[in-house]
């Protein structure tokens with residue numbers, strides 16, 4: 001699309017957090033001109049996410065960023081005894097899931113192991129990695145620019161910023177839980193009110209032996225010391241903080257830790273900017289209003305229990321990027337952009353409930369303590385641990401798409417090809433991927449009319465015989481025979497009208 005002379009970019013992304021960076025990159029790969037506006041002069045150094053889920057790690061893999069993410073994990077973790085990355089499990093309400101109890105042969109888990117070495121990637125390092133990706137794509141990130149006003153003019157958006165007005169075709173708020181874009185667009189944010197205050201800090205602890213290690217509960221809440229020396233998490237059920245914006249002080253962390261642990265532990269210094277959070281759980285009433293959209297924390301907030309927020313937001317960005325890119329490029333099928341809200345909302349609602357359930361189990365009262373015992377017993381069974389790990393890792397995520405094949409609507413599993421490459425290796429530049437394992441290339445011939453949007457990869461392995469993968473990694477069509485039934489319908493539905501006449 002030719003950019004309007006008065007327009008600064010096809011799409012303006014507000015916020016250079018992880019979600020804004022992923023979205024900007026996906027839009028650029030889809031051919032849109034993009035700019036990112038970020039109010040901070042420098043990247044945020046506060047400690048937040050420590051882990052990403054499988055779909056997020058696979059999104060990095062899909063764009064050729066897996067080796068860099070694996071490198072981050074290798075540098076931060078001491079190497080395992082057997083040289084293989086440890087199987088990351090996560091926790092539910094502080095109950096750490098024992099990897100030895102998980103059924104790793106479960107088909108969903110076994111189908112997504114290629115990214116095992118890139119699950120423990122902290123947010124700061126992930127943002128640095130994504131910033132490099134965005135820079136290589138030539139996307140301008142304008143730091144120190146805060147969005148303060150917007151007007152949807154029907155054919156674009158006029159944006160007021162601290163650096164002057166910006167005109168853009170579309171505006172996406174990736175500006176975090178207290179999103180200005182959401183407020184200015186008048187989008188409601190219903191949900192449940194917070195009842196706790198949590199703190200994450202890394203501190204110098206004078207007498208760590210008084211704390212023990214791992215999660216511990218008391219009548220006031222819960223705390224965790226470790227796994228790294230000095231890492232402290234406290235959770236207190238005495239309501240939200242009076243001022244969420246105030247920096248977390250050493251005294252605040254020590255007071256909270258003393259209260260919740262019942263010890264007189266002494267902290268002597270904070271080693272990095274600490275983070276304060278609540279269990280405020282809300283989801284935007286709509287992810288789109290006209291030419292304004294929301295993604296990431298701007299669209300949903302919840303407590304960080306179980307580490308879901310960043311990955312949920314990256315999933316939004318992967319889902320939205322190619323769809324909005326298709327709208328900008330002019331080939332989007334009818335209603336494509338509306339599928340963004342329809343596909344992502346149920347998952348967002350599930351994450352909110354997953355974290356609410358953990359709040360219920362973590363409270364300090366006797367009933368919650370009793371519930372914790374029951375849930376703990378269930379999670380220590382093979383079935384319980386496997387269930388929770390599948391949920392936390394995201395391997396069972398699916399969107400409701402038409403078609404009978406079990407892969408349809410799921411994230412494409414690891415698929416190794418006869419030439420030693422993997423299917424994901426062929427999609428670093430974005431676009432649809434069609435795996436064709438028919439002996440005569442029948443699927444690829446059918447998709448030739450979408451050349452430029454769909455890249456065909458031929459292979460001589462067995463089932464699945466064919467898989468059409470959307471740019472976000474979701475399987476749009478799959479077959480276990482050489483019959484082309486449904487392929488063309490899926491191409492029309494997701495990749496729009498064909499560019500040229502196909503040959504059957």
Ligand SMILES: Cc1cc2nc3c(=O)[nH]c(=O)nc-3n(C[C@H](O)[C@H](O)[C@H](O)COP(=O)(O)OP(=O)(O)OC[C@H]3O[C@@H](n4cnc5c(N)ncnc54)[C@H](O)[C@@H]3O)c2cc1C
Nearest residue numbers: 015017019039049050147175176296297307308309310311
């Ligand atoms: C303690 C803690 C632990 C967590 N652990 C995990 C975990 O293990 N796994 C996980 O998946 N998630 C985790 N999360 C959640 C994760 O940190 C967030 O979900 C994630 O940061 C959301 O990314 P985002 O890009 O949507 O928003 P943000 O990271 O909040 O980025 C928004 C950006 O927008 C900018 N901005 C805001 N307003 C404006 C404006 N008006 N104009 C211009 N720029 C603006 C901000 O400066 C910021 O850079 C954790 C969170 C916390 C607090």
